[in-house]
Amino acid sequence: MAREKKPLPSLEWLQPRMKLSRALSLFSFVALLLLLLVWNLAFADLHGARIGVVLAIQLLPLALLAPGIVLGNARAHAWACFVVNLYFIQGVLAAIDPARALFGVLEAVISFNLFCCALLYTRWRFQYDRKLAGDA
Template structure:
């Protein structure tokens, strides 16, 4: 017995979801970068480390993803799902420190929402493209 392929949703159903998940992804992506910048420039005690080195290490993965995220590339959003796990882990670890608890929670929540939005954007975008191709 072979299973029949599940039909793709209609374009009218997919189009607003593609736009919404892309907007949420970009908002969380930018917010995560702003939180990292603000924390490291204004609040973090880096114990003598150079601020620009810490920022470069923390923001490099986001900087590499930024052009594809802005362009709405579905593959970049899929890669973002992998990369954002690093920020989620960092946020969870920071949440255990009473001095960094708010920062950790904020970073974890932004990372989680970005993960979910980027994942859904990837799914909806590929379905949308398949539907436009006549499938």
């Protein structure tokens, strides 16, 4: 027996939610970038590691997603949901260390916010595109 399709929300309902979730995900994305940059440049004790290598490893996944996030690509936001889990895990692990507790909590909260906002944007954007294409 086939399931009945749920009707899609109206375009008027989707538009403000898409705008807000995209703005919040973009804000969280930039906040995560800035947090990693500031922490590693100013506060991190790298024990002799090269700062450029550490920044490259930490920022490369975000740099690959940046064009799509800035342009509002729904698939880039969906991929961000996968990638940001690495930063959430790193933040939780850092929060356990008293010397990095503040950094860890901030990283975990920002990455969690990015995950939620990017997920909502992806969902609403695909619903919006389906509605525009005439799918009921």
